[in-house]
Amino acid sequence: MSAPPPPPRPPARRGRGRPTSPVLTGDGITAEAVRLLEERGRDGLTMAALARRLGVSPSALYNHVATKQDVLRAVQDDVNRRIDCSGFDGPPWDEALARWAWSYRDAYARHPALVPIIAVTPVSSAPHTVAMYERVSAGLLAGGWPAHLVTNVVVAVESFVLGSALDTQSPEDIFDPGELDAPTVRTANAARPGGDTARAAFDLGLEALLTGLRAVLAQQGPQEG
Amino acid sequence: MSAPPPPPRPPARRGRGRPTSPVLTGDGITAEAVRLLEERGRDGLTMAALARRLGVSPSALYNHVATKQDVLRAVQDDVNRRIDCSGFDGPPWDEALARWAWSYRDAYARHPALVPIIAVTPVSSAPHTVAMYERVSAGLLAGGWPAHLVTNVVVAVESFVLGSALDTQSPEDIFDPGELDAPTVRTANAARPGGDTARAAFDLGLEALLTGLRAVLAQQGPQEG
DNA sequence: ACCTGAACACCGTTCAAGT
DNA sequence: ACCTGAACACCGTTCAAGT
Numbered sequence: 504m505s506a507p508p509p510p511p512r513p514p515a516r517r518g519r520g521r522p523t524s525p526v527l528t529g530d531g532i533t534a535e536a537v538r539l540l541e542e543r544g545r546d547g548l549t550m551a552a553l554a555r556r557l558g559v560s561p562s563a564l565y566n567h568v569a570t571k572q573d574v575l576r577a578v579q580d581d582v583n584r585r586i587d588c589s590g591f592d593g594p595p596w597d598e599a600l601a602r603w604a605w606s607y608r609d610a611y612a613r614h615p616a617l618v619p620i621i622a623v624t625p626v627s628s629a630p631h632t633v634a635m636y637e638r639v640s641a642g643l644l645a646g647g648w649p650a651h652l653v654t655n656v657v658v659a660v661e662s663f664v665l666g667s668a669l670d671t672q673s674p675e676d677i678f679d680p681g682e683l684d685a686p687t688v689r690t691a692n693a694a695r696p697g698g699d700t701a702r703a704a705f706d707l708g709l710e711a712l713l714t715g716l717r718a719v720l721a722q723q724g725p726q727e728g
Numbered sequence: 729m730s731a732p733p734p735p736p737r738p739p740a741r742r743g744r745g746r747p748t749s750p751v752l753t754g755d756g757i758t759a760e761a762v763r764l765l766e767e768r769g770r771d772g773l774t775m776a777a778l779a780r781r782l783g784v785s786p787s788a789l790y791n792h793v794a795t796k797q798d799v800l801r802a803v804q805d806d807v808n809r810r811i812d813c814s815g816f817d818g819p820p821w822d823e824a825l826a827r828w829a830w831s832y833r834d835a836y837a838r839h840p841a842l843v844p845i846i847a848v849t850p851v852s853s854a855p856h857t858v859a860m861y862e863r864v865s866a867g868l869l870a871g872g873w874p875a876h877l878v879t880n881v882v883v884a885v886e887s888f889v890l891g892s893a894l895d896t897q898s899p900e901d902i903f904d905p906g907e908l909d910a911p912t913v914r915t916a917n918a919a920r921p922g923g924d925t926a927r928a929a930f931d932l933g934l935e936a937l938l939t940g941l942r943a944v945l946a947q948q949g950p951q952e953g
Numbered sequence: 954a955c956c957t958g959a960a961c962a963c964c965g966t967t968c969a970a971g972t
Numbered sequence: 973a974c975c976t977g978a979a980c981a982c983c984g985t986t987c988a989a990g991t
Contacts, residue, residue, distance in 0.1 A: 525955060550984060562986075563956050571984065619844055622894035627906030633913065636903065640912040650919035652932070654903060657916075658925075659933025662891030663884075669847035670887050678861065678879060681852030687865040688858065691882075694875035700883075707877070707944065708884025714943050715936025750974060775965060787967075788975050796965065 526559055529567050533577040540578060545616030550574075576624055579617050584631035586610050588638040596646025597713050603639060604664050604709055611668035618665050649723055656716060663712060671701045751784055754792050758802040765803060770841030775799075801849055804842050809856035811835050813863040821871025822938050825881075828864060829889050829934055836893035843890050874948055881941060888937060896926045 535556055540548045550571055554561040568574050587606035590599030611618055626632050636657065643653045680688050696703065760781055765773045775796055779786040793799050812831035815824030836843055851857050861882065868878045905913050921928065 527955085549982090551982090560957055561984085562958080565985070566955055615844070619840070619894060622891070623897050623899070623902075625899055625902050625904065625906075627901075627904055627908065630908055633905045633908045633910045636913050637905075637910040640916045644912060644916070650915055651921060653916040654920045654925075655929040655932045658895060658929035659888075659892075659936065662895050662929070662933060663888040663937075664891065665894065666847070666887030666889065666891030667884075669844060669890065670883060672848050674848070674850060676852075677848075677850050679850065679852055680858045680862075681850075683852065683855055683858045685858045685862040687869060688861050691865045691869070691875055691878040695879045696876060700879075704880040704883035704887070707880045708887060708937065711884065711940025711944055712888075712933065712937050714940035715938065718939050719932065719936055752974085774963090776963090785976050786965085787977080790966070791974055 527557060527563060527567050529577065532557065532564065532567055532574060533581055536574050536578050537581055540614060540616065548574075548616070575617070575620050576629065578614075579621055579624065580629040580631045582610050582614055582617060583621075583629070583635050586635055588635055588642075591638050591642030591645075596643055596648070597717060599642050599646075600639075600660060600716075601709060601713060604660055607661070607664045608668050608671075608705060611665060612671040615669055615672050618669055622665060647723075648720060652719075652723070660712065663708060667701070667705045667708065670704065673701065675700075752782060752788060752792050754802065757782065757789060757792055757799060758806055761799050761803050762806055765839060765841065773799075773841070800842065800845050801854065803839075804846055804849065805854035805856045807835050807839055807842060808846075808854070808860050811860055813860055813867075816863050816867030816870075821868055821873070822942060824867050824871075825864075825885060825941075826934060826938060829885055832886070832889045833893050833896075833930060836890060837896040840894055840897045843894055847890060872948075873945060877944075877948070885937065888933060892926070892930045892933065895929065898926065900925075 532553065536548060536553055539553055539556060543552070550564055551561050553574070554564055557564075564574075568577075586603065588599075588603055590602035594602075611621075621632075626636065639657055640653050643656055644650060648656060678688060678692055757778065761773060761778055764778055764781060768777070775789055776786050778799070779789055782789075789799075793802075811828065813824075813828055815827035819827075836846075846857075851861065864882055865878050868881055869875060873881060903913060903917050
């Protein structure tokens with residue numbers, strides 16, 4: 504058998520004979536990866552799929568990123584950039600924290616695949632992520648929190664937010680015991696109001712968490728400003 | 729080239745000529761999967777690795793499980809079985825909830841790969857998981873919580889627990905801004921006490937959450953018992 | 954410097970063939 | 973009924989070769 508003719512190629516984007524601007528850039532890869540993740544989900548974001556949408560061969564990506572993990576980190580930073588930290592510029596810390604938490608949850612509800620990554624990824628190469636933490640930390644400090652508790656407050660709220668973001672993905676019947684014997688679970692399910700149940704649970708938990716944090720802060724006594 | 733001789737095989741576990749008890753069982757696969765996950769982590773749990781440790785070819789597993797997701801679900805239920813719900817048999821609901829939350833967090837800190845799974849997996853084929861929810865729900869109801877809030881309380885605490893379990897996997901320097909400009913983040917990092925920082929954040933958050941939940945319950949007024 | 958195409962060492966899963 | 977071994981359609985990544 505002779506080799507089949509090469510398949511038709513997408514329109515050439517490169518110049519001929521002389522160096523031109525590169526087809527790919529790091530930012531272009533990140534932007535396309537965000538779209539791909541939103542459209543096709545975690546399993547849809549493959550290096551091959553990403554390359555195809557960029558009109559390039561998979562190996563070309565490796566001139567711009569070292570690994571797929573790199574791409575995910577960049578996507579992450581891009582998502583974090585859009586989280587609303589504006590509350591920390593004026594309103595009281597608890598109100599600001601609530602606004603931040605809602606925005607944070609909504610962002611990761613759209614990108615649940617990123618949850619296991621942010622929990623583990625160092626922040627040092629993610630400028631927008633660092634900027635977010637800077638604003639949140641400054642707001643808490645200005646709100647009267649002692650410096651030694653600031654990071655723990657951030658981590659506690661963040662843990663609740665990320666867990667809640669995962670919960671938004673759960674199917675409606677997740678607590679249906681099926682054939683199994685669980686009368687109280689059935690009772691609680693039946694009594695739970697319909698609608699956006701993940702939202703109701705987040706609302707309850709966030710209110711409780713903030714109430715408790717206010718109590719903790721009140722026990723600390725006034726801080727130096 | 730002639731085919732190379734077959735490699736030496738592990739000691740035969742099967743009888744000859746007559747039907748014997750099968751090499752594999754669903755429970756045996758689950759138990760080995762738990763060990764593999766603990767020893768080699770998420771990426772170490774492959775169907776091929778699982779089969780090798782069971783002395784069997786990968787395709788043999790598919791006589792007992794439909795997909796790898798099945799294996800993960802069974803592992804999950806096995807992990808949930810060991811979570812401590814004993815508090816709900818006597819102590820007040822808030823104390824019981826705290827004990828449950830700590831035990832739950834510790835279990836998933838050992839199995840962070842399962843976190844994205846439990847958040848999304850229906851409970852109907854997981855008997856130990858249902859039994860856990862049954863005890864927790866009954867304890868909250870007995871503790872005075874109105875039925876329509878029970879599931880939301882469970883989900884809120886669970887979200888915090890699972891997010892915190894992921895946080896236990898974060899590297900020590902996760903908040904180090906590196907070259908980036910983030911003075912308040914630096915201040916907060918420096919003031920944060922060393923030791924088990926994930927534990928300190930969980931402790932703070934859980935205390936706050938429980939304080940807030942007590943306040944929510946107090947507003948509800950007494951319930952029918 | 955940046956891209957292509959072939960290749961490598963894996964995945965999870967299917968299926969005909971054996972006993 | 974339950975296992976083997978070959979095969980399939982993928983992965984992420986590397987690398988020599990081209991311009």
